Amino acid sequence: MNKGRVIQSTGSWYHVDTGTEMVECRLPGRFRLDDKKVTNPIAVGDIVDFSLNEDGTGSIETIRERENYITREATHGKRGQQILVSNLDQACVVQSIKKPRLKEGFLDRFLVTCEAYEVMPVIIINKMDLAKSGGLAFTEELRELYTSLGYEFLTTSLEDEKSLKELKELLKDKTSAFIGPSGVGKTSLINAIDTNYDLKVGKISDFSNKGKHTTTFARLIPLGFGGYIADTPGIREFGLVNIEPWELSLFFPEMLEPREHCKFNTCTHNHEPKCGVAEAFENGEIAASRYNSYLNMLDSLH
Numbered sequence: 430m431n432k433g434r435v436i437q438s439t440g441s442w443y444h445v446d447t448g449t450e451m452v453e454c455r456l457p458g459r460f461r462l463d464d465k466k467v468t469n470p471i472a473v474g475d476i477v478d479f480s481l482n483e484d485g486t487g488s489i490e491t492i493r494e495r496e497n498y499i500t501r502e503a504t505h506g507k508r509g510q511q512i513l514v515s516n517l518d519q520a521c522v523v524q525s526i527k528k529p530r531l532k533e534g535f536l537d538r539f540l541v542t543c544e545a546y547e548v549m550p551v552i553i554i555n556k557m558d559l560a561k562s563g564g565l566a567f568t569e570e571l572r573e574l575y576t577s578l579g580y581e582f583l584t585t586s587l588e589d590e591k592s593l594k595e596l597k598e599l600l601k602d603k604t605s606a607f608i609g610p611s612g613v614g615k616t617s618l619i620n621a622i623d624t625n626y627d628l629k630v631g632k633i634s635d636f637s638n639k640g641k642h643t644t645t646f647a648r649l650i651p652l653g654f655g656g657y658i659a660d661t662p663g664i665r666e667f668g669l670v671n672i673e674p675w676e677l678s679l680f681f682p683e684m685l686e687p688r689e690h691c692k693f694n695t696c697t698h699n700h701e702p703k704c705g706v707a708e709a710f711e712n713g714e715i716a717a718s719r720y721n722s723y724l725n726m727l728d729s730l731h
């Protein structure tokens with residue numbers, strides 16, 4: 430039996446990287462989805478065992494248990510969640526400071542998703558060259574807030590070699606994913622740090638300042654300097670899965686201590702009396718943007 434890692438899926442074929450070669454594998458029909466909420470049986474990043482056929486292709490026999498994964502809302506009118514990428518050392522949320530504009534709500538939803546799936550998150554703010562005309566102070570505020578919460582925070586620009594070097598160091602010898610809205614520069618950053626690739630990048634619409642969904646499927650790209658990076662298609666929003674309203678604050682590091690002081694242990698911190706989280710917010714110990722994101726997410730869980 431051979432072992433490898435799924436780095437791309439195209440229709441019914443899976444590209445499996447064994448470390449020494451690439452084998453095109455198929456998944457025999459007997460594989461069924463036992464988890465009905467998930468729409469894809471195999472995800473990019475999965476470790477599989479396969480048998481080799483006479484023609485050099487492979488048949489996938491087993492899928493090893495995933496250490497972790499990130500999902501997104503299924504596309505093409507399917508209901509449920511699609512596993513975007515699995516077995517990650519870290520997931521990098523990429524947003525641009527402008528074109529398209531950074532959204533704190535997106536950032537916070539991503540962080541909650543990572544906390545819930547036990548994936549190490551990293552925050553990357555790209556297109557910092559566009560911040561020279563305004564946005565630098567805002568970025569520094571964000572840096573202060575998120576590093577104080579314990580999150581890694583990196584600012585990048587295609588024009589700033591030093592920032593690209595920092596990015597390389599962050600990704601070296603790890604399996605990481607770039608996840609974020611369309612047009613923020615996920616693919617451009619990969620092209621900039623590894624010259625072996627010339628992946629397709631898109632233009633930003635002058636009208637909406639949004640990207641055009643240039644990357645259409647997730648793939649795991651072996652990096653020349655060591656490690657893998659998953660380039661993923663732009664996503665509009667993260668759905669929050671399998672979280673009960675009272676659990677949500679467990680995924681906000683700054684709420685962990687204050688929630689100990691709530692009168693009710695199922696407190697959702699939006700209307701209950703004697704709430705430690707609301708109190709911490711009023712005392713300025715929880716940032717308004719974060720409490721706001723919390724309330725928005727809570728709303729979407731009901």
Ligand SMILES: Nc1nc2c(ncn2[C@@H]2O[C@H](COP(=O)(O)OP(=O)(O)OP(=O)(O)O)[C@@H](O)[C@H]2O)c(=O)[nH]1
Nearest residue numbers: 587611612613614615616617630631642643644663
């Ligand atoms: N000014 C500036 N533009 C950038 C930077 N990085 C990327 N871009 C531009 O942003 C546009 C979109 O880049 P892509 O790399 O295709 O974005 P993406 O996040 O991969 O988008 P999708 O594949 O659609 O999800 C391109 O025109 C890039 O040249 C940057 O650091 N500064």
Ligand SMILES: [Mg+2]
Nearest residue numbers: 615616643644
């Ligand atoms: Mg792309």
Ligand SMILES: [Zn+2]
Nearest residue numbers: 691696698704
């Ligand atoms: Zn409370």
